[in-house]
Amino acid sequence: SAVISQKPSRDICQRGTSLTIQCQVDSQVTMMFWYRQQPGQSLTLIATANQGSEATYESGFVIDKFPISRPNLTFSTLTVSNMSPEDSSIYLCSVVTGSYEQYFGPGTRLTVT
Amino acid sequence: TQLLEQSPQFLSIQEGENLTVYCNSSSVFSSLQWYRQEPGEGPVLLVTVVTGGEVKKLKRLTFQFGDARKDSSLHITAAQTGDTGLYLCAGAEGSNYKLTFGKGTLLTVNP
Numbered sequence: 001s002a003v004i005s006q007k008p009s010r011d012i013c014q015r016g017t018s019l020t021i022q023c024q025v026d027s028q029v030t031m032m033f034w035y036r037q038q039p040g041q042s043l044t045l046i047a048t049a050n051q052g053s054e055a056t057y058e059s060g061f062v063i064d065k066f067p068i069s070r071p072n073l074t075f076s077t078l079t080v081s082n083m084s085p086e087d088s089s090i091y092l093c094s095v096v097t098g099s100y101e102q103y104f105g106p107g108t109r110l111t112v113t
Numbered sequence: 114t115q116l117l118e119q120s121p122q123f124l125s126i127q128e129g130e131n132l133t134v135y136c137n138s139s140s141v142f143s144s145l146q147w148y149r150q151e152p153g154e155g156p157v158l159l160v161t162v163v164t165g166g167e168v169k170k171l172k173r174l175t176f177q178f179g180d181a182r183k184d185s186s187l188h189i190t191a192a193q194t195g196d197t198g199l200y201l202c203a204g205a206e207g208s209n210y211k212l213t214f215g216k217g218t219l220l221t222v223n224p
Contacts (some may be wrong), residue, residue, distance in 0.1 A: 001158075005114035031210050042201060043156070058211075081205040093153050096210045099165055100144035102203075 002027055002097045004105035007015040012111045013083055020079045021108045023093035028073035031096035034066070037107070038089045049093075083112045116140075119202055119215030129191055134218045143205050144184045146212065147176055150199040152214040158175050159187075165204035192222045 003026040013019050023032070032049040048056040048066055055068035062106060070076045080087050090107040117135045126132055136145070144163040148156035158168050162178035162185060169176045171194075175188040189196055199219050203212040 004155075033211070041202075042216045043117065043212075044214070045211055048209075048211065073173070095214075100146070100161050100205060101158060102205075102210060102212060103158055104148075107153075107155045109153070 001031065001101075002095050002103050004093065004095060005104060006091075006093060006105040006108050008108060009106065010109040010111075012113060014113060015084055017083055018079055018081045019076050019083065020108060021029065021054045021093075021110075022090050023076045023078070023105055025074045025095050027097070029095040029097055029101075030073070032070060032076050033066060033094045033102075034076070034078045035092045035094060035104075037092060043092065045047075046078070049078075083110075085112045088112045115166050117202055117204055117213055117215035119218055121218060122216060122220075123219050125221040125223065126192055127216075128194055132192060132220070134187045134200055134202075134220075135184070136186070136204075137181065138196040138204060140204075141182050141205055143182075145178055145182070146203045146205070147187055148203065150201060150217075156201055167175070191222075194222050194224050195219060197222050217221050 005024045005035045010110050033042045034046040037043045044062045045058050049068050049069045049070040085102045088111050092107045094104045120135050137151045147159045149154040162174045165180045165182045167178045173190045177186050199217045201217045202215045
């Protein structure tokens with residue numbers, strides 16, 4: 001398994017501003033992902049954070065809205081840009097450590113007012 | 114994108130009862146994972162199944178992967194109040210590890 005931390009754990013932001021979420025893992029991992037969980041919903045994959053190259057985004061998500069950095073094998077950031085109330089969600093990072101096993105961080109609960 | 118149908122969506126039972134949660138798809142998965150999520154926390158991995166027909170047991174929890182790797186079930190025996198939570202199944206396509214999640218089953222075990 002892996003120990004994953006996220007900062008901040010929660011935040012309340014104003015419409016039009018941006019928030020950067022950090023994800024730190026206690027060991028080097030190859031695969032790292034960012035997911036969104038809207039209120040009362042399941043998880044939806046936003047993008048794959050690639051180390052040393054641009055992230056790979058899923059349909060419906062774009063780099064201008066959700067820029068992602070992955071400077072090394074233990075750290076990644078997700079920025080939620082120009083926020084609107086529809087961006088209010090829990091944002092989760094996950095890592096793959098072993099064959100097929102994926103572990104999640106505790107999440108960042110974002111409220112946009 | 115593969116879709117996962119999870120049922121039931123809500124389940125409220127008494128302590129000591131048994132229950133089964135189902136996860137179905139028309140597509141084949143290379144692996145399927147079950148998670149439990151409590152309010153305010155991230156999903157916690159319970160089990161990963163990768164072989165068709167595979168059965169795994171985790172104390173009172175029994176997980177089964179269908180022979181065709183299109184469906185899975187989670188059976189809980191003698192449920193306890195501590196089993197309360199959101200149970201999520203998630204399937205991976207090929208070897209890219211990207212997970213598609215079901216909508217989840219919100220389980221409430223009453224004392």
